[in-house]
Amino acid sequence: MEKYIGANKWKWIEWNSEKMNQLPPSNNEDPVMTVWLKQVGKDKANSLRVTSLENGEKVINGSLIFQQSYTDENDYKIFHFFLTTNQLITVDLEITSLDRDNLNRQLARTNNAVEGFLLFLGELMNGMLVEIDQFEETLKTLIWNVRKRNEIGILELVYKRRHELLVCKNLLIPINEVKMAIDEINFPDSMDGEFFSCTSKRIERAQVLLNEYEHELDSLINLEEVISSHRGNEIMKTLTVMTTIFTPIMAYGSLWGMNFKNMPELNWHYGYIFSIVMILVSTALLYYFIKNKGWTGDLLKGKKKGSFFK
Known part of the structure; x- marks a missing residue:
């Protein structure tokens, strides 16, 4: 599908990679576009190339993964793009979350293809920011669950959220790279416009949020490690103290459990x-000695509900 957009009538071409083989060959294609067309459909990962056409016009082309499942590595959505000042070609751009009517109204305000592409990136970032807001809710719940019921299941959730955060950052990095490439080329009448500014601020906001949530998750992981280490030490300490206290019972039991014939205690009335x-008496004296030394610590005290250590 081909259409002209905005006051300057820049061209936007939408293609589907499965139907591209049915397109008639063109003798006017630039070598850069020819190479890109051959590569479309083969790229299964993020890629970005900044080159020039034969007429010297700068061009950005590549592939961008814009959606990724948190549980399945192979469940993702990718689209391919070819961008010049006055022409944007997109392949497999299927963003179901976009409001097409609203998108068309905004596209009508763009002056060139670069602003149109920046608008798409901005909408992608808007969707990502919505997911980040949802992530914030789950993270808040997780933070309080760590205090209410600290157990191995909570630790599993902490690392699950950590993985989701890494997936989000992995999606954000190539989007930021595309924005940097547009900034590098310095397309005329695009760098100072509202679309570039809006998209840049959304990317920056997402980066700040993800970095802050990463620090929060790292703090949770460190807290879990401290709590686990403390509890492990308390368990070993408890076992050691209990073993020491019952040493007299085991010692005397072993002594009087012998089968020697000459054991005068056996004949005592x-x-x-x-x-x-x-x-x-031996157990009590040993317990008093350990207690007086302070080696029992808080072993004999019950753990308070909602407490990390007490």
Whole structure:
């Protein structure tokens, strides 16, 4: 589909990669466009090329992944583009979240193809910012869940959110690269316009938000590591103290469990009572010694609900 947009009637051509083979060959195609057309449909990853046509006009072409599933690596959407000052060619640009009527009204205000392409990038960023807002809600819930019920399932959610954040940043980096390439070429009448400014600010806002959320998740991960380390130390400490306290029972049990014939305690009339008293006294003295040294710490205190350590 080919149409002319705006007061200056810049050209926008929409193609589908599956139907491109049906297009009639053209003898007027520039070598740069010819190479790009051969590559379209083969690119399955982000790519960007800044070159010049035979007439010296600057051109940006490549492929851009604009949507990616958080769970399936192969579930993504990609479109291909060829951009000059007065012409924009897009292949497989299917952004279902866009309001076509509103988009057409905004496109009518653009002066050239670069502003039109910047408008598309701005709408992509707008959709990403909506997803970032949703991510913020889940992150807020996660932060409070860490305090309410700290367990292995929460740690799993922390790293799941961390992965989602990495996916978002992975989508944002090539979009920012395209914006930088447009800035590098310095297309006339585009760099100082509202479309470039709006798209740049949206990209910057998304970068700031993602970086801040990354710091929050890193803080959560560090907190989880500290809590896990503390609890591991408390468990080892508890096992050590319990083993030490019951040492007299095990020692006397082993001693009087021997089968030597000459064991005078076995013939004592009050030997059984004596052994019980000996075990209790030894255990109590050992417990008092450990308690007096402060080695039990908070082991005998119950954990408070909603507390990280107490």
